[in-house]
Amino acid sequence: MTGRPGVVYATTTIHVGLPGHEAPYTLAYVDVDGGRVLAPVDGRATVGERVALVDDPTSASGLVATHRRSA
Amino acid sequence: MIDVAIAGIGMTPFGRFPDRRIDVMGAEAVADALADAGLTTGDIDAVWCGNVLGGGAAAQRSLAGTDIEGVPVQNLENACASGSHAFAEAFHAVRTGRVRAALVLGVESATTAFDGGLITLDRDDEPTRLGLNLPGIYAMNASRYLAEYDADPRALAAVSVKNHAGGVNNPRARFREPVTIDEVLASRPVAEPLTLLQCCANADGAAAVVLLPADDARPDAVRVLGTGVSSGFRIDAGYDLTHSRITATAGDRAFADAGIDRARVDIAEVHDAFTIGELIAVESLGLAERGSAWRMTLDGETSPGGTLPVNTSGGLLSRGHAVGASGVAQVVELSRQLLGESENPTPGAGIALAHTVGGGVATHDGIAAVVSLLAHPDAVR
Structure with a gap:
């Protein structure tokens, strides 16, 4: 698996979520080269943490932020 | 004019x-x-x-x-x-x-x-499809604010404690029971770091x-000195979530319209739909230094008797958010303050600021922000 490396700019774990989303779930704004992306996170996240953005067709943005170090 | x-x-x-x-x-x-x-x-x-x-x-x-x-x-x-x-x-x-x-x-x-106790988004933009609701948007602000300023999360709870205290004496408020910092932090998580008692109810x-x-x-x-209105700005790569650009813009326009210096503001009612909203509003309006509102709150400076009492009426957190009515309610409460008729009086207050910001399009920092400046006539003679 490859992914674009990024840094968590802001994050929240949502416990009272929107319909169709199984709570709790975590979202993060991730700063990547030249931009900022809102992505779901597999697991929890903290501000300043390094993550990788990988393709995920099940995500509304087509991306998910992961802690797995494989990029 | x-x-x-x-x-x-x-x-x-x-x-x-x-x-x-x-x-x-x-x-x-x-x-x-x-x-x-x-x-x-x-x-x-x-x-x-x-x-x-x-x-x-x-x-x-x-x-x-x-x-x-x-x-x-x-x-x-x-x-x-x-x-x-x-x-x-x-x-x-x-x-x-x-x-x-x-x-x-x-x-x-x-x-x-x-259906729920909280205002939800009903939009089809990408953040909403990802599950980012309105508490989540403010929680993003809060996570960044706490990290950037190494701020004490108890300060968020202190906003709720202060504003619920304001509601105790206010017969127009929905919630009239005081709460403690521990109770606020122990209430159920809504969107971390925000807990239920940090989110206003409808x-x-x-x-x-x-x-x-x-x-x-x-x-x-009471005189109306000026107003400022702004629509939202896109949350892009350069957007600073510790600051509200839409609020700052409305504030700048209001002070220019009124022709007064922001240092003259004695009291304010700001949009505390979520606790972090109050801290960021106070700073974005230029009523406090960037990164200082959390400490001011813990030190009681935004409580009645402090240097800048904020949401003495109880704010949205205790009054409840009657969405389209809240902005007018702020004007009513501040008028009562300036006339000396408030249940939580701020003696001598001459200039008052009202701020609301509407959210709902998650790609932007808001739908509209409005700042109004009011004065006791003696303050502008």
């Missing part, structure tokens, strides 16, 4: 009133404001009304219970800033001489409009004010 005064104020209690329709609450607030102004329905030249969830024509439905008919009426929807934007439009109509007596109404029946209610040229109002009537 004409000096503008708040000639009368009226407000129903805010709370959960599933059996009170918006026309009943609206007519009540209008009657109270007219009586307070010593005017009759025939004196009103035009009406502006903020409402979000009523399905249209909230003003006309409210006015049907009064004798006001035939005058120009404008219904205005701008999310949480609907009432405050209606106030700003009415102010400029009186100030420029377009109308003499303007009635501003904010009315909402919110508690039966949503409310039903109405508020109204009558604006007149100051020469036609009582000599001691």
Whole structure:
């Protein structure tokens, strides 16, 4: 698996979520080269943490932020 | 330009009133404001009304219970800033001489409009499809604010404690029980780091004010000095989530419109839909240094008796958020403060600031922000 490396700019774990989303779930704004992306996170996240953005067709943005170090 | 005064104020209690329709609450607030102004329905030249969830024509439905008919009426929807934007439009109509007596109404029946206790987004933008709801948006701000300033999360809870304390004495507030920092932090998580007692609840209610040229109002009537309105900015790569650009822009415009320095503000009612919103608003309005509002709150500087009392009425956190009415309710509460009639008095307060910001388009930092500046006449003589 490859992914674009990024840094968590802001994050929240949502416990009272929107319909169709199984709570709790975590979202993060991730700063990547030249931009900022809102992505779901597999697991929890903290501000300043390094993550990788990988393709995920099940995500509304087509991306998910992961802690797995494989990029 | 004409000096503008708040000639009368009226407000129903805010709370959960599933059996009170918006026309009943609206007519009540209008009657109270007219009586307070010593005017009759025939004196009103035009009406502006903020409402979000009523399905249209909230003003006309409210006015049907009064004798006001035939005058120009404008219904205005701008999310949480609907009432405050209606106030700003009415102010400029009186100030420029377009109308003499303007009635501003904010009315909402919110508690039966949503299934959950919290305002939800009903949009199809990408952040919403990813599950980013309104508490989540503010939680993003909070996570960044706490990390960037190494701020104590107890400061967020302290905003809730302070504003719930304000509601204890306020008969118009929905929640009138005090809470402690530990209770706030132990309430169930909604969107980390925000817990339930850091999120305002919806409310039903109405508020109204009558604006007149100051020469036609009582000599001691509260003056409106200026207003500022902004729509939102895109949250892109450079956006700083510890700061609200939409709020800062509305604030800059209000201070320029009023021609006063922000250092003169004595008290403020700001949009505390979520605790972090109050901290970021106070800083973005330039009423506190960036990164300082959390410590000011813990130190009691934004409590009654502090250097800058904020949301002495109890704010949205204790009053409840009657969405389209909240902006007008802020003006009513600040008028009471400046007139010395507040249940949580701030003696000597001369200049007051009201701020609301409406959210709902998650790609941007807001839908609309409105800042209004009010004064006791002695403060501007």
